[in-house]
Amino acid sequence: MKPVLRIAAGLTVLVLVVLAALAAYLSLFFDANDYRERLSALVAERTGRQLTLSGELKLSVFPWLGFELGAAELGNAKGFSDRPFAALTAAEARVKLLPLLRQEVAIDRVVLKGLQLSLERRADGTTNWADLTGAPKDERPDRAGPGEGAGQAPAGLVVGGVDIQDAVVRWDDAVNDTRHALSDVDLTIGAVVPGQPFDIDLGASFSTNAPAMQGRFSMRGSATVDMAEKRYSLLGLRGALKANGEGVPGGAVDAALMADVAADLAQGTLSIKGLSLKAYELSLTGALEGTGLPEAMVLKGPVALDGFNPREVLARLKIEAPRTANPERLKRAALKGMLTLTPTRIALDDLAASLDDSKLTGRVEVADLSRRALRFELSLDALDADSYLPPAAANGAAPAPSAAGASKAPSAAAPGPAEGLRELDAVGRFQVGTLKLNGLQLSAIDVGLKAAGGRLDVTTKGALYGGGLDSRVRVDARPKTPQLDMSGGVRDVQIGPLLRDLTAKPERLSGRAQLAFDLTGAGLDAPSLKRTLSGTTTLTVLDGALKGVNIAQLLREAQARLTGKAADSASGPSQTDFSDLKATLRHGGGLVRNDDLLMRSPLLRVGGAGAADLVRETIDYRIDAAVVGTLTGQGGKSLDKLHGVTVPVLVSGSFAEPKYALDVEALLAQAAKGAVKEQVETVREKAKDRLKEELKKGLGGLLR
Structure with missing residues (x-):
């Protein structure tokens, strides 16, 4: 052993002497x-x-x-x-x-x-x-195989x-x-x-033309590198970014980042603690733990977007905040949840978000990032959607769109809703405890959505004014022109409170309503649907009343004028009670036709037939009201003189301004059959104006 040591020592001395001499x-x-x-x-x-x-x-x-x-x-x-x-x-x-x-x-x-x-x-x-990289890759010598020593990292x-x-x-x-x-x-x-911390400090200015921006960033912290153990860390990380230019959202940004990062590649773990990112009045905090590095990385941990003012954030981004009926809306928001990140998916579980007075809980996931496959299960406690809509104009109507916006046609190159549906991959459920929309009050809303392969299926259930809502909408976007299929309806809905909330005026119709529809159409825009909508809608109202008009009293007055006598004074409420009202609407060719309107009461029968042009938004309809008995009707007095006489009302004009007219010729022709010919000319002018105004006032509310 001693000779070996002497030889080794001698060689070492020799090497040192040679190096020193060199x-x-x-x-x-x-x-x-x-x-x-x-x-x-x-x-x-x-x-x-x-x-x-x-x-x-x-x-x-x-x-x-x-x-x-x-x-x-x-x-x-x-x-x-x-x-x-x-x-x-x-x-x-x-x-x-x-x-x-x-x-x-x-x-x-x-x-x-x-x-x-x-x-x-x-x-x-x-x-x-390229000329500095040497021989092409396929001409370079192969790397040394295992155990050959070539390419091995230094000790x-x-x-x-x-x-x-x-x-x-x-x-x-x-x-x-x-x-x-x-x-x-x-x-x-x-x-x-190796294994010892060292400081790192980096700063640089940058500029780019796509997107156009310039600025400066900096980063500092205490790093540790141990390549033998494959452990790396950057503690006390502090980063800053200031940039401006057209390519920067809002034109300028001032962001700051803090975190403690540690990775153990031997164990495949990553830890990000004390994460804090601030920009645009937003503050994101969190802590993430990773496993499966590097090939099957999974990052998971809590994140939170601290309370912020959405209007201030939009202002920093130079985006005009939408005008809302309640100006105090869009001023408070927050979000937190458990974030999961992998190379193929991102999920936010235990979601708890708030916007003003509304609270949202549930989970959201992009199950496949390459396909943008969305999955969600969300629940909203309450939402007053009306408070987020634009404020009404001074006359109480919704503000009209600007001329430029109204006349601007969609760009031919811009993708339409059909293209979006063809690419959409989403499955989820959305529940709302209470919802106010267009004045209507809904509760226990449950919406299911499924979209895949160009097909969309949406089901909606909910409680509505003592009754229920149940509908289903299917869209097939695979054809060049998407196909629409709608079915469902409402049941046992108290129509009086519904109309009162919808119009913000006293209701003109009350009763329990049943509505069922089964419709198909082509296209997803309103003009296309107006032209192509087909199918049927049935309406039934039970135990109702037409308020604001007492048809029985009007007919008594007509009878009195026909006989030349004074009419009895009205008694009871100004309304017309009925046991049921039924109608079937048939859609097709851009028209909605109804030929079987029937309203029945112990005294009266009211029928109707006609059509509405959805494309031109015009009405051509006739209503016939008739006394069906000689018994004492609503209000007390007999109408035996008008027994069998039908009062016809013609409805025309546009949806926005319908017109009502009494068909006096038809009325007097029937009256003449009752042996009152001698008074026809006298009654003609007197009855015409009176009945037209009264029936317009009463039946107008029903038709609207």
């Missing part, structure tokens, strides 16, 4: 500056580029193998800009020689001053560094520090017509020792 020789007789021209010529021969060394060269061998370089410049490749490919004002780097024999790397502080790097790509895809790496000052990096891409630049780059890294 170092002495180089320091006394070797001057690297004597080889400037030869080095430049070699670079030109190998690359075709000009290397200019205008600064002094210094070499050292022992105990440090290193160099110091003054100003230097490497020319650009042919066919590119006149800027040098790379240039610097000074550089310095040294590595200890003896540790290299033990496969250990001990680097002294690395210094780069005034570095300038110009990266370019021409329109044909050629880059200005240890120690760096005394890195100091980069005033660096500039440019990237000009003619393929995409983009230009990016980093300037005033300053990077300072403390001594890097």
Whole structure:
């Protein structure tokens, strides 16, 4: 054993003597500056580029193998800009020689001053560094296999520090017509020792034309690198970003980031604690734990978007906040939940969000990021949707759209709703405790949605004024013109309170309503649906009353005028009671036709027939009211003189301004059959105006 030790010691001494002698020789007789021209010529021969060394060269061998370089410049490749490919004002780097024999790397502080790097790509895809990469990849020798030692990482790496000052990096891409630049780059890294923390401080200005923006970012913290154990950390991370330009949302941003980051690649774990990101009056906080790094990464942890004012955020983004009927809306919001991130999905569980007085809970997930497959289960406690709608105009009507907005047609190139539905992949459920919409009060709303392969299916259930709502809407967007299918209806709805809330006026109709519809159409816009809607809608109102008009009293007055007697004074409420009202609406060809309107009461029968043109928004309808008995009707007096006489009312005009007219000729023709011909001419003018006004006032409410 002793002879072996003596030989090893002797070889070590011999190596040291040789290195010392080499170092002495180089320091006394070797001057690297004597080889400037030869080095430049070699670079030109190998690359075709000009290397200019205008600064002094210094070499050292022992105990440090290193160099110091003054100003230097490497020319650009042919066919590119006149800027040098790379240039610097000074550089310095040294590595200890003896540790290299033990496969250990001990680097002294690395210094780069005034570095300038110009990266370019021409329109044909050629880059200005392609000639520096050597042989094509498929011609390079294979890497050494396992156990052969080639390419193995050093046993240890120690760096005394890195100091980069005033660096500039440019990237000009003619393929995409983009230009990016980093300037005033300053990077300072403390001594890097495996497993020991070191400080890092980075700052740089940037500019880009796509998107157009410029600004400066900075980052600092305490890092730890242990490549042998595959452990890395960056604690006390503090980042800042200030940018402005057309490409920045809102034109300017001032953001700050804080976090403690640690990764153990041997265990495949990642930890992000104390996360805080602030920008645009928003503050996001959280903590994430990761597993399965790097191939099957899963990040999970709580995140929260602290309370903020949405109007202030929109103002910072230079987005005009929508005008709301309640100006105090859109002023309070917050969000928190359990975030899960993987390379293929993102989910937010235990969601708890709020907007003003409404609270939302549940979960949202993009189950497949490549397909944007949305899954959700959400519940909203209460929402006053009317308070978020635009305020009404001074006359109480909704504000009309501007002329520019009304006349502007959608762009032919802009994607329509059909394209969006064809790409939509969503399955979910949305529940609302109470909802106010257009004055209507709904509760226990349950909406189910399923969209896939160009098909959309939406089911809606809920409670509505003592009754229930149940509907289903299907859209097939696969054809060029989407197909629409709607079915369902309402049951046992108290129509009086519903109309009162909907119109904000005393109701003109009361009773229990049943509505059922089964409709189909083509297209998703209103004009297309008006033209193509087909199917049937049935309406039934039981135990109701037509308020504001007493048809029985009107008929008594008509009877009195026909007989030349004074009418009895009205008694009882100003309404017409009925046991049931039924109607079937048939849709097709842009029209809605009804031929079977029937309202029955112990005294009266009211029928109707006609049509409405949905495209032109016009009405052509006739209502017939008749006394069906001689019994004493509503209000007390007999109507035997009008028994069998039908009072016809013609409805015409537009949806916005319907017109009502009494068909006096038909009325008098029937009256003449009752042996009152001698009074026809007298009654004609008197009855015409009186009955027309009264029936217009009463029946108008029903038709509306």
